[in-house]
Structures are given as structure tokens and as C-alpha cells.
Amino acid sequence: MRYYIIAGEASGDLHGSNLLKALFKEDPNAEVRFWGGDLMQQVGGTLVKHYKDLAFMGFAEVVMNLRTIFRNIDFCKKDILAFNPDVIIFIDYPGFNMRIAKWAKEKGFDTHYYISPQIWAWKENRIRAIKRDVNHMYVILPFEKDFYEKKHNYKVHFVGHPLIDAVNQFKDADVVDFRKKYDLDSREIIALLPGSRKQEIERLLSEMLSVVNDYPQYQFVIAGAPSQSYEFYKKFIKQENVKFISNDTYSLLNNSYAALVTSGTATLETALFKVPQVVLYKANNISYQIAKRVIKLKYISLVNLIMDKQIVTELIQDDCNTKNIKIELEKVINNPSRSQILENYDELIKLLGKEQASEKFVHILKTLKSLAK
Numbered sequence: 001m002r003y004y005i006i007a008g009e010a011s012g013d014l015h016g017s018n019l020l021k022a023l024f025k026e027d028p029n030a031e032v033r034f035w036g037g038d039l040m041q042q043v044g045g046t047l048v049k050h051y052k053d054l055a056f057m058g059f060a061e062v063v064m065n066l067r068t069i070f071r072n073i074d075f076c077k078k079d080i081l082a083f084n085p086d087v088i089i090f091i092d093y094p095g096f097n098m099r100i101a102k103w104a105k106e107k108g109f110d111t112h113y114y115i116s117p118q119i120w121a122w123k124e125n126r127i128r129a130i131k132r133d134v135n136h137m138y139v140i141l142p143f144e145k146d147f148y149e150k151k152h153n154y155k156v157h158f159v160g161h162p163l164i165d166a167v168n169q170f171k172d173a174d175v176v177d178f179r180k181k182y183d184l185d186s187r188e189i190i191a192l193l194p195g196s197r198k199q200e201i202e203r204l205l206s207e208m209l210s211v212v213n214d215y216p217q218y219q220f221v222i223a224g225a226p227s228q229s230y231e232f233y234k235k236f237i238k239q240e241n242v243k244f245i246s247n248d249t250y251s252l253l254n255n256s257y258a259a260l261v262t263s264g265t266a267t268l269e270t271a272l273f274k275v276p277q278v279v280l281y282k283a284n285n286i287s288y289q290i291a292k293r294v295i296k297l298k299y300i301s302l303v304n305l306i307m308d309k310q311i312v313t314e315l316i317q318d319d320c321n322t323k324n325i326k327i328e329l330e331k332v333i334n335n336p337s338r339s340q341i342l343e344n345y346d347e348l349i350k351l352l353g354k355e356q357a358s359e360k361f362v363h364i365l366k367t368l369k370s371l372a373k
Contacts, residue, residue, distance in 0.1 A: 001027060001369070004085035005034040005045075006076070006100065008054045008093030010196040010225060011265035013037030015115060015162045015358075016091050018169075020045060022358035026366060033083050035076070038226055038247075048079055052227035054096070073099055080104065087365065090134075091115050098126065101133040110369075114138045114361055116156070120147050121297050127152045136368060138361050141306060142351050159360040160353030163265070167272040168355060170250045178255045182245055187219045188257035190329070191275065193249065195262035196225035198232070203282045205236045208260045210322040211329060212239040218257070218333075223249040258332045260325065267301040267312070271348055276332035276341040278325065279303075279314045306351060311344035 003023065007016040017039035023030055024044055032045030035054070041047045054072065073096065080088065080100075087110050090097040094117030101111050113134045119126045120143070127148075130137060137156040139145055145158045178184070194205040205222070212220050224233055224246035233244055245252060249266070253259070253273040261270050263281040270277045279301040299305050303312050313328045315321075331337040 001087065002031045002083065002085040003033075003045075003087050003089060004080055004083055005032065005036065005040075005089045005091065006093065006097055007034065007036040007040065007091040008051050008096055010037065010051060010227065012091040012093055012115070013039045013051055014166055014265075016040045017043050018162055018165055018358040019089070019091070019114065019361060022362040025359075026362045033079070033085070049075075050227075054093075069096070072096070076100055077103055080109070081107075086110065087112060087369070089114055092117065094118075094123075094126070098129055098133070102129060105133040105135075110135055110372075112136045112138070112365060115140055115162075116144055116148075120144065127154065130154065136364075138364070140357060141302075142353065143306070143308075157361075157364050158353070159357040159364070160355070161268075162357040163268055163272055164349075164352055165355050165357055167250070167269065171254070178251050181251075182221070182243060184219060184221070184243060187217060189252070189255055190215070190218045190220050190333075191252050191256040191259040191261075191270075192220055192222045193259060193261045193266045193270070194222065195264060195266070196227055198228065200262055200282075201225075201228065201233070201236075204262050204280050204320070205233070207280065207282065207320055207322065207325060209236060209239055209242065211326045212241050214326060215329075216241060219243065221245060221252055221256075223252050258329065258338075260329065263300045263314070265302065267303050268306075271303045271312075271345050274342055274345050276338050277303075277312050278328040278332060279312055280320050280325070281314065281316045282320045283317070303348060307344065307348055311341060311348070 005016055007013055013036045016036045020040055020043040033048050034040055034045050035049045037051045088104050090101060090113045092115040104111050111134050116137055116139045117126060131154050138159050139156050140159060140161045145156055148154045148156045192208045194201045194208060220241055221243045222233060224244055226247040230244060253270055253275055256275045259270050259275045259277040261267050261277045261279055263279050267279050281300055300314055301312060304310050315324050
């Protein structure tokens with residue numbers, strides 16, 4: 001079979017890579033073209049566009065890059081027509097993927113959406129487009145199944161969260177001596193995860209680094225994104241007690257005592273590695289003011305959203321400053337807050353379901369295609 005997969009962000013590349021592994025295991029002769037990144041490329045198939053050329057953060061940034069976005073949409077449509085896949089698989093990235101899904105359904109392509117757009121957070125009216133344009137939706141968060149089926153009468157497939165597979169696979173692999181590899185001493189590590197997009201790194205890394213000199217008893221390590229070079233990060237690093245590693249975030253989390261984390265998928269990854277964290281978010285002010293008015297959520301981190309209560313502190317916009325970061329970091333490196341966070345993480349992991357989300361997706365897809373014949 002021929003598969004066309006579209007992932008537009010670093011997290012989509014991770015989930016797409018595990019999906020490709022399961023796909024090739026089930027269908028060794030599969031022909032695949034995809035939008036994604038280095039992780040997907042390492043598994044196989046043909047990389048069409050890298051996500052680093054696609055990811056724009058915030059409302060203002062999207063508007064500023066509309067010409068590029070529309071050019072990519074036109075190119076994608078032409079590439080799909082030329083490839084003529086049996087299945088198109090969308091991985092999150094809704095602003096782009098929903099446009100392609102509408103066009104693809106009209107053209108008669110079989111559309112499957114792996115990792116639902118977060119319409120429960122905002123743009124709930126997208127449910128009409130999803131019902132119209134997506135043949136099959138696969139959800140990864142426990143509350144999403146009820147949201148779609150009970151609230152909107154739209155059947156979906158719950159496959160569990162693919163991060164469980166990614167983290168467990170990493171923990172089972174042979175891991176080199178992390179401290180030796182990166183020339184780290186014996187002090188406990190505080191991980192700094194400032195995100196993968198340039199805009200969020202520019203806004204948050206300096207805030208994270210502003211507390212470094214207050215904690216000489218710890219060593220701080222920045223998790224560099226694969227899409228950004230060290231030269232980009234270097235201009236923010238003014239302190240001596242800071243190390244930088246690139247494209248090895250899981251190794252870092254696996255060896256960390258605490259973390260400062262940009263809101264996003266990384267908050268859940270940090271929880272799965274059982275690292276107490278403080279979640280930070282700071283956006284372009286225009287984007288933030290718009291988001292405040294349209295996003296209807298009590299929390300911004302996946303960890304708190306899934307648990308439906310605050311188990312990690314979120315410092316948002318003006319609250320994301322040196323004083324507050326230091327106050328909250330003190331809590332996660334000391335008891336009783338630290339122990340309580342770790343207990344809540346155990347409960348979170350139970351809620352997320354069992355392993356093999358990618359394999360479940362491929363099995364359901366194969367069954368559906370067989371029934372359609």
C-alpha cells in the first residue's frame with residue numbers, strides 16, 4: 001500500500017517515527033512519503049518537507065507567514081496527487097492538516113487522523129469539518145473518546161498515548177553513561193526544556209537561565225532541539241554553570257532531578273520520566289491576548305489537563321519571571337511538594353492506558369482497509 005503522512009512539528013516527528021516502525025513491521029513493502037523530520041527519516045520512506053520549515057508559533061507569527069503556509073498547502077496537494085496514496089495519515093498539526101483533509105476527502109482519498117486536534121481546548125466548531133473530512137479519528141487522551149462520542153456523536157478509536165511507547169522503548173535500550181558522555185559532574189541535574197521553535201526559545205530560555213546563579217549546588221543542562229544549532233542557543237548563555245546537549249532530551253530527563261519546561265508535549269514527557277517540573281509559557285503579547293479570549297481551558301500543560309487538576313505549577317506570561325520561577329523551583333526540589341508531584345505522576349500514567357499506540361493504530365487501519373475491500 002501507499003501511505004502519505006503529514007506531521008508538522010517535533011512531537012509529530014517522534015510519533016510519526018514510531019508509527020512508521022509499526023507500519024513497516026505490518027507492511028514491509030509499504031511505499032511512504034511524509035512530511036516530518038529526522039526521526040521519521042531514520043525509519044524509512046521519503047521525506048518531502050522537514051517540520052523545521054513549517055512550525056510557526058502563535059497567532060501573530062502565523063499571520064506573518066501566511067504566504068509560506070499557503071505555498072506549502074499548494075505544494076502538498078500537488079505532491080499527494082502525483083503520489084496517489086491509498087491512505088493519507090494526518091498527525092496533529094491541525095491548521096495545516098485540516099485544510100488538506102478537506103481537499104483530500106473531496107478528491108476521494110481515504111483520510112485517517114492520528115492524534116486528534118485539540119478541539120476540546122478551542123475551535124470546537126471544527127467538529128463539523130472533522131465529521132465531514134476525516135474518515136477515521138484516532139485519539140490518545142482518555143477524555144477525548146467521551147468528548148467525541150458522547151458530546152458530538154462521532155465515533156473515534158482510542159489507542160492510548162504514543163509517548164508511553166517512546167519513553168519505555170528508551171528506558172529499555174542500552175544507555176551510555178550520560179554524565180561521562182557530556183562531561184557532567186556528580187551534582188544533581190536541573191533540565192531546561194525551552195521548546196523547539198525559535199520564537200518560544202527566544203522568549204523562555206533567558207527566563208530559565210535567570211535563576212542559574214542562585215543554585216550552585218545543581219548543574220543546569222539545556223535540551224537543544226534537533227531543528228536548532230548550538231550557535232542559536234549560545235547567545236542566551238551568560239552563566240558558567242550551564243551545559244548544552246543537542247537532540248538527546250530523553251537521556252537528559254532520564255538523569256534529571258527537576259526541570260523547567262515549556263508548555264507542550266515536553267510536559268508529559270517530563271512526567272513520564274518522573275521528573276518534578278515547573279511549566280513555563282510566554283508568547284507574543286498579541287498572540288497571548290487573543291489566546292486568552294478563545295482558549296477555554298483551566299490549564300495549559302498536558303499533565304494538568306489529563307489529571308483535571310493542578311499537579312504541576314504553570315507560570316504564564318507576566319507570571320513567568322525570575323522571582324516566580326525561583327519560588328516554584330524551590331518547591332519541586334524539596335519536599336513535601338516534590339513527593340506529592342511524584343505520587344500524582346503515578347496516577348497520571350495509569351490514566352494514559354497501556355503501551356503500543358502505534359501498533360493499535362496500524363492494526364485498526366489494516367482491519368478497516370480489509371473491511372472496505
